[in-house]
Amino acid sequence: MIEFPQIQLDPDNTFASDFGILIHDEFKVLHVDQNLCNIIGLSKIPAKLSLPNLLSLLVDVNPEQALAHHHRLIKGVERPRVQTFKVTKPSGKVAHVLVAESIVQWEGEIAIQLAIIDITEKYNDFYQLEQQASVDSLSGLTNRNRFEIILSNEIAKAQRHSYPISCLYIDIDDFKLINDTYGHQTGDDVIRIFSQCCKSSIRQSDFIGRWGGEEFIILLPHTSHEFALLLAERLRWRVSQLDVSTADSTVNFTISIGVNTLLGDMTSPTLALHQADQALTFAKRHGKNQVASFEEITTPTGKSPD
Structure with missing residues (x-):
């Protein structure tokens, strides 16, 4: 059984590197690509039906607020967001990622695409500079x-x-x-x-x-x-x-x-x-x-x- 990573909101940084793609509807995962699997520490794309609901992986994120934002986004009354998260990989290592939302069509239905970028190296550089200053x-x-x-x-x-x-x-x-x-x-x-x-x-x-x-x-x-x-x-x-x-x-x-x-x-x-x-x-x-x-x-x- 695949051990999925735990994802924690990490609001303190804004850097960037390579994209991975995840598409979801009400946080039910519809699609992930290989690049995203590489970023979050999975060796291959898991079977579609084995993917968990994203809300079960998010740490320090209020599920009700997240769903409410999702619905407002689908209706077009709220703009997509860019956020940063910490990802604890199955190996135990921590990665820092930047996530940009956008609205897409997936198999004839509206869904949310997350473009995910590994910013770990940039984050570590920033953290070291911050430590040096303190x-x-x-x-x-x-x-x-x-x-x-x-x-x-x-x-x-x-x-x-x-x-x-x-x-x-x-x-x-x-x-x-x-x-x-x-x-x-x-x-x-x-x-x-x-x-x-x-x-x-x-x-x-x-x-x-x-x-x-x-x-x-x-x-x-x-x-x-x-x-x-x-x-x-x-x-x-x-x-x-x-x-x-x-x-x-x-x-x-x-x-x-x-x-x-x-x-x-x-x-x-x-x-x-x-x-x-x-x-x-x-x-x-x-x-x-x-x-x-x-x-x-x-x-x-x-x-x-x-």
Whole structure:
């Protein structure tokens, strides 16, 4: 029995290559050509009666809306569309295709023709360029421009749904001294090994970015102040156990972390980071290699970050 591919709407790209043809009526497949079979990963054109209804293969597409569009298209009250989809082939590989609709006559009846184009290579090129524009090349973390967008979106989402969100502002202690003493190559190695440690210390739902130089931001949605402090302390300890090998010695390094948690009437992303930075400043001025909380340093018994 033929295993047919699963097709998922993929609205984010618009590139093109070779055509394959599929004709359907109310998503019942009437015809496919060999070129289409090549695109979607079938070795030959299957028997007509074994072809499934297309709606059973479409992922993330509302069947009722799709049928309604089909009927309006047949009646001429709606224009044909061009869309992109992801196709999971029977082999498990994913292809990206562009699909253009048109109205045709098939065996004396009106039907819909889909001209399908394999755009996988172009999509991958586009995705790589997009990644390069969003990722810091040294650390492999999200860069500042992209992280600013994430920060704004996540804080707005937390405010809209009334859940806590915590921010960790991190600085590698004495990073200039490391560069001056051991050279910039060692400094780069410190950035890399620290970034790897961070990625292995946070949850999939968390966000981490390189803010600039030796400064980093971790954003923790749905995270209370107490849990954020625990995570920050665990990260601080893990980093203190790391070392970087040089030609002549081994370099150890530490980090300081400022923690800020937002809940309820939250502030702007700029002020949220400023408050986390104040806590970081407090940690740096009071011995480094420690975690400080904005909430604690601004209580009546806490010390001022200034």
